[in-house]
Amino acid sequence: xxxxxxxxxxxxxxxxxxxxxxxxxxxxxxxxxxxxxxxxxxxxxxxxxxxxxxxxxxxxxxxxxxxxxxxxxxxxxxxxxxxxxxxxxxxxxxxxxxxxxxxxxxxxxxxxxxxxxxxxxxxxxxxxxxxxxxxxxxxxxxxxxxxxxxxxxxxxxxxxxxxxxxxxxxxxxxxxxxxxxxxxxxxxxxxxxxxxxxxxxxxxxxxxxxxxxxxxxxxxxxxxxxxxxxxxxxxxxxxxxxxxxxxxxxxxxxxxxxxxxxxxxxxxxxxxxxxxxxxxxxxxxxxxxxxx
Amino acid sequence: xxxxxxxxxxxxxxxxxxxxxxxxxxxxxxxxxxxxxxxxxxxxxxxxxxxxxxxxxxxxxxxxxxxxxxxxxxxxxxxxxxxxxxxxxxxxxxxxxxxxxxxxxxxxxxxxxxxxxxxxxxxxxxxxxxxxxxxxxxxxxxxxxxxxxxxxxxxxxxxxxxxxxxxxxxxxxxxxxxxxxxxxxxxxxxxxxxxxxxxxxxxxxxxxxxxxxxxxxxxxxxxxxxxxxxxxxxxxxxxxxxxxxxxxxxxxxxxxxxxxxxxxxxxx
Numbered sequence: 180x181x182x183x184x185x186x187x188x189x190x191x192x193x194x195x196x197x198x199x200x201x202x203x204x205x206x207x208x209x210x211x212x213x214x215x216x217x218x219x220x221x222x223x224x225x226x227x228x229x230x231x232x233x234x235x236x237x238x239x240x241x242x243x244x245x246x247x248x249x250x251x252x253x254x255x256x257x258x259x260x261x262x263x264x265x266x267x268x269x270x271x272x273x274x275x276x277x278x279x280x281x282x283x284x285x286x287x288x289x290x291x292x293x294x295x296x297x298x299x300x301x302x303x304x305x306x307x308x309x310x311x312x313x314x315x316x317x318x319x320x321x322x323x324x325x326x327x328x329x330x331x332x333x334x335x336x337x338x339x340x341x342x343x344x345x346x347x348x349x350x351x352x353x354x355x356x357x358x359x360x361x362x363x364x365x366x367x368x369x370x371x372x373x374x375x376x377x378x379x380x381x382x383x384x385x386x387x388x389x390x391x392x393x394x395x396x397x398x399x400x401x402x403x404x405x406x407x408x409x410x411x412x413x414x415x416x417x418x419x420x421x422x423x424x425x426x427x428x429x430x431x432x433x434x435x436x437x438x439x440x441x442x443x444x445x446x447x448x449x450x451x452x453x454x455x456x457x458x459x460x461x462x463x464x465x466x467x468x469x470x471x
Numbered sequence: 472x473x474x475x476x477x478x479x480x481x482x483x484x485x486x487x488x489x490x491x492x493x494x495x496x497x498x499x500x501x502x503x504x505x506x507x508x509x510x511x512x513x514x515x516x517x518x519x520x521x522x523x524x525x526x527x528x529x530x531x532x533x534x535x536x537x538x539x540x541x542x543x544x545x546x547x548x549x550x551x552x553x554x555x556x557x558x559x560x561x562x563x564x565x566x567x568x569x570x571x572x573x574x575x576x577x578x579x580x581x582x583x584x585x586x587x588x589x590x591x592x593x594x595x596x597x598x599x600x601x602x603x604x605x606x607x608x609x610x611x612x613x614x615x616x617x618x619x620x621x622x623x624x625x626x627x628x629x630x631x632x633x634x635x636x637x638x639x640x641x642x643x644x645x646x647x648x649x650x651x652x653x654x655x656x657x658x659x660x661x662x663x664x665x666x667x668x669x670x671x672x673x674x675x676x677x678x679x680x681x682x683x684x685x686x687x688x689x690x691x692x693x694x695x696x697x698x699x700x701x702x703x704x705x706x707x708x709x710x711x712x713x714x715x716x717x718x719x720x721x722x723x724x725x726x727x728x729x730x731x732x733x734x735x736x737x738x739x
Contacts, residue, residue, distance in 0.1 A: 204557060231602075251602035259600060267588070270595030276587065278607040280561040300608040302646040303638030303654075304583075309593050323648030354531035355556040418545070468545040471529035 182401045183345045186216040186450065189370045189400040193217060193335050196245075198226040200286070200331070200366055202338035202359040203411060205232040206254045206419045208351075210339035210372050212407035214238065215445050215453060217337075228331050230282065230357065232411060233427055236262030237445075239272060240437035246273035248331060250282050254424050261431030275310045277301070277328070283358055285331035290364030295327040302326060336366035339408045341416060343373035347398030348382055352390045353414040363397040370400045372407040374416055406454055406463040418466040423457060476708035478737075482662060483508055483726045485681060485736035486618065487717055488709045489660045491516040493572055493616035494524060500613070501525045501533075501560075501569040507721075508729050509572040509618050510540050512660075514720050515713060525568075531556045541723035564605065569613040570657065576600055577625075577632040578617060580675060580695035582639035582656040582668050584610075585632035593634065603636040610637030616657030620730050622664070622692050629694035640673035662730060664689045665706055670698035679706040683738025708736065 190213060193199060203209035214234045224245040229235055231252035238244050240262040252263040266272050277285070284296040297316060301307045307315065307326060316327045338359050340349040349371050351359065363369045382388045410420035410427065430440040444453050454460055490512025494502055502517060502524040504510035510529070514537035517524040526537050532551035555563075563569055575584035586606060590597030609615055615637065619626050631641070638644065640651050651673050659666040663684045670676035676698040677689060682705050690697065709717070717726070727733045 249602055251604045253601055264599040267596060267599035268591075270592075276603055278603055279557075279605045280564065280608040283558065283561055298608075299611050299646075302607075302611055302649070303635075303641070303644045304603070304607045304610070305587075305593075305635040306603055306607050309634075321648065324646050354554075357557055361558075415546075469530075470543045470545050470547075 181345050182347045182399060184400045184402055186213060186372070186402050186404060189213070189402050190216040190220060192368055192370065192400070193220070193222050195222050196224045197334040198228065198332065200333040200336040200362045201227065201229040201234050202336065202357060202362045203232065203234070203408070204230045204355070204357040205251070206256075206411045206424065207232075207355075208339055208353065208357065208408050208413050209234045209411035210337040210407065211409060211411055212404040212450050212453075213337045213339070213370060213372050213402065215450065217243070218441070218445050228282070228286075228333060230279065231263065232260065233424065236260045236427075237437070239263050239266035241441070244272050246275065248275045248277065248282070248285075250277055250279040254428065256421065257424060257428050261428050262437055265431060265436070275312050277306055277310070277313075281306070281326070281328045282331070283361065284328040286358055286361035286365040288328065288330035289332045290361055293330060295329045297325040298328050300326060300328075331365060333362070333366035334368065336362040336369045338362055338369065339372045339413065341373065341413060342375035342377050342381070343371055343398070343401050344377055344379045344381070345401055346379060347371070347395035347401055348379065348391055349373065349393065349398055350382070350387065350390045351392060356392050360392040363393045368399045369397055370402065371398050372402045372404045374405050374407060374413055376401075376403040404450060406460045407450075409454070409457060409463045412469055414468055417464050418468040420457070420463070420466055475710060477711050477714055480709045480714060480736040481727065482681070482734040482736045483730050484709050484714060484717055485706060486660050486662065487511045487515060487726065488713055489665055489706050490572055490616070490618055491519070493657045493660070494521045494570060497521055497524060497570050499523045499525060499568065501527070501563050503527070503569060503571040505571070505573045506618065506729070507540055507725050509574065511717060511720055511726060512572055512618070513537075514540070515716055518716050518720070519713070527555050537720060539720050539722055541721050541725045561608070564608055564612050567613045569609070570616065571609050571613070572616045572618060574618050574620070575636070577628050578619070578659060579628050579630065579632045579639070581631070581641035582675070583632050583635045583641060584617065584637045584639070585634045587634040587636055589633050603634070606636040607638070610639070610654070614655035614657050617659040619659060619661040622661035622689070624692060624694040627693040627695060640668060662734075663692065666697065674698050676700070677703050679704045681706045681738070682708065682736065
């Protein structure tokens with residue numbers, strides 16, 4: 180089955196009102212080119228589930244988000260994501276704010292077809308007070324109370340990987356796959372962008388197949404976008420773009436907010452235009468890997 | 472290691488040494504320091520009196536020996552012993568075999584902390600910070616200690632935190648089936664003093680003051696009442712050996728940029 184699509188074709192699956200999940204973590208291996216494609220559509224009223232970075236800031240600032248399910252939104256070296264903050268501080272978005280591990284459990288529950296997974300996480304905190312979606316349950320096995328972390332069922336997931344074949348076999352060789360396997364499994368429809376498109380026999384050699392973390396039946400569309408995680412990192416292929424993130428974050432202080440950034444990099448432009456504006460694919464691939 | 476105190480050290484180095492003490496007595500637990508001083512504190516503990524601690528590279532590997540916090544080149548060799556991506560971190564957290572040293576925006580009398588919404592309403596906060604991150608799960612699973620670079624009533628708040636991100640010793644929030652013994656709070660290391668919750672009925676207590684800091688200064692800058700038993704001892708100064716290890720762990724000296732104006736450790 181050939182799952183190769185253009186970014187626009189793949190993103191056309193997303194409709195207003197849907198719940199979408201976005202893989203990666205903060206400024207790390209985010210499917211940013213797919214997010215930019217989503218920004219170019221007139222889709223709105225999304226519920227978005229993510230370990231958030233600039234993906235969330237951009238979607239919030241562009242008015243795409245009705246509700247955010249999150250544990251944090253951060254660019255790491257710029258700890259506070261300014262566009263997300265602005266949306267929260269203006270009271271523009273609904274939120275379900277959960278612990279990082281609860282988000283994992285919600286994705287896992289969706290992947291496993293469970294209505295919820297019981298956990299002690301959140302007890303004694305405002306997480307359970309602030310989210311009407313979170314219920315406490317009794318256990319049939321003890322007398323404690325438990326948080327019932329509900330399944331985070333996703334309509335569509337967006338993920339960026341290092342390489343894939345046209346059948347949807349996806350490889351992440353960077354040191355952390357984050358929760359991307361769970362995003363793939365929690366969604367009805369998973370769209371994966373890849374830096375490198377390879378033939379199927381690439382995976383037959385050595386231990387290449389050990390770095391494939393979900394089976395191809397969980398991948399519905401493959402979009403070949405070299406550099407597609409920029410400005411986030413795609414270790415070991417390239418690091419995150421510090422200068423670009425600074426410009427992005429700085430735009431929050433502009434009179435027009437994000438509009439100037441979007442005009443320069445996204446609105447009415449193609450991904451080729453974007454890559455040209457940020458110095459080209461060679462410049463992206465030359466970005467130094469982060470040292471933590 | 473000798474007990475001879477160094478005479479020339481910075482406040483950052485004093486706080487690193489005091490932060491390392493948070494881990495004393497811990498065995499094989501994952502020591503996680505978030506922030507440069509916190510990481511240096513955990514690393515110093517692992518390099519000296521807590522050799523069984525576990526530590527990550529702050530990315531995806533568990534290390535047999537801590538990495539330097541500065542001056543490392545991309546892809547430099549490190550003593551990695553186990554894969555430890557984020558999903559496995561949660562397996563570790565929920566096992567309880569972890570102790571985190573972190574820096575909240577607010578801490579209250581119950582040892583509850585906040586790194587999320589400040590002021591305003593929850594629907595429209597005055598200042599949105601990071602989000603709760605892993606604080607709820609950390610706090611109910613394992614011991615947590617805290618570092619505060621600027622001790623003030625803005626951090627040590629009067630009343631509860633604006634958003635309670637981590638469970639503490641608040642009777643009104645104690646979950647059914649739990650007792651305060653299930654909640655493990657370590658210490659708070661600030662730029663003025665060390666605090667723990669070892670007072671009567673888990674109340675906050677002044678453990679030590681840093682050289683040159685008065686009890687009155689601590690009291691003035693704390694929005695809740697601290698248990699103070701007589702004249703508290705001085706926070707121990709770093710030893711020359713400790714300073715040498717800290718310098719080795721931070722060859723580029725980023726510790727000098729973590730506190731405003733990089734004050735001297737002894738302010739007498």
